[in-house]
Amino acid sequence: MSNLRQRFYIENCPVRGEVVHLDEALQTILSQRSYPEAIKILIGEMLSATALLASTLKIKGQISLQIQAKGTLKWAMAECNHLGEVRALADFAEDPRFAEAHDSSTVLSTLEQPVLFINIEPEVGERYQGIVPLDKPTLAQCLMQYYDLSAQIPTHIVLASTKETSGGLLIQLLPRREDEYETIDEDLWPRLIMLTDTLKSEEITSLDPQEILFRLYHEEDVRLPEQESLRFACTCSxxxxxxxxxxxxxxxxxxxxxxxxxxxxxxxxxxxxxxxxxxxxxxxxxxxxx
Ligand SMILES: [Zn+2]
The missing domain is CATH 3.90.1280.10 (HSP33 redox switch-like)
Incomplete structure (x- = not known):
């Protein structure tokens, strides 16, 4: 297994999703600077999140997540483009609270006046910037709130990271056509959310995306297009x-x-x-x- 993104659909249902797994790309990024544990984990989650969000865009270009704050973490950013190239960077001052972490909540709880920007930069056309309040405990919860308020596409996201691997899953309930309402199982979405939330952090960071999907949704008719690979690449020149x-x-x-x-x-x-x-x-x- 390596740096992968797996799209999935559930047959005859207006549902689509993505699962990502990053290992070598994350390790390369983290080896370029000396980061404390909690920031490594935050960067891992941010990278997985951008790789998930990038897949929901139908443009050529890039999407980035950027946290800005006062406090010991000054900023952190992660970026993914339509080719699956990722990069990330953070700037921080020493803080004993960064020595240990299980998820992004450790760093998020230290931020003062934080803002999370979602930047979408198409190769052609207008840039878009969304502002996400960072007032939930974890990055995944902040992003879900953003989707609730702005995109109005029911979206569920889980993220997890260690200092060596990271991963995540995003699932969306797409708008339905009038004639589809009656034929769709109304319990589907709550059931999928419940199943998705059974996923443990260790499973997200260690299992192959297909294995994750099988564990969660083996009773559903899941369709898997070909996997895409992700990799570290820099756009400097x-x-x-x-x-x-x-x-x-x-x-x-x-x-x-x-x-x-x-x-x-x-x-x-x-x-x-x-x-x-x-x-x-x-x-x-x-x-x-x-
Ligand atoms: Zn560079």
Missing amino acids: QKKCVNALIQIGENAVKETLEVQNPIEMNCQFCNARYTFNAEEALSLFGKHLS
Whole structure:
């Protein structure tokens, strides 16, 4: 088993869902910086959540979850694009409360004035930003509340993470056509939620998505399209660094060169290093060293 996303449908029912499992991709991300236990677990849950949410979009582009707060966790973000590429990063100060955790509630309970943003950035078209209050104990509960209030598609989400693997399940009750109301088993949705909530954190993080679906819904007629793979990848590039230098302007670049030549830009997500010597940096402004 590796980094996977499995979509599922229940035959003749307006229900669809996804199960994700991340291991190597999460380990790669967590190995790039030194995170305390509780933040590793938060990042794991955020990554699984973005991989689940990305699957509900029908666009080319990316979706990110971003927590901003005052307190010892300053921000944390996780991102997934339509190719199944994920990355994540967090910034924090030392806090003894981060030494141990079982789920995202440990970090969420320390946040001051927190906000969770859901950003959807299509390759073409308008960006969307949703704001999710972080006033429930866990990330999954906050996201479900968001769906309740804004999307109005009944959605149930479970998430779990260890410091090495993470996973989650999302199930949605889709709008029905008029003529479907009578033929649908009214107990279906409450039954599915009840079954989904029997899933233990250890099962979410250790079992294959298909095994999870079998355990939960073996009495339903579950259909499984092909699995998709997920992987760690970074979107940083030389070109983005060039744009950033142009953005800060010639004077700021000259000032930077006085203290740092060549200019070094390090990607926090993947530790890639981009360097620009004085000639390269100034040539961006159509100038050369005299
Ligand atoms: Zn990078």
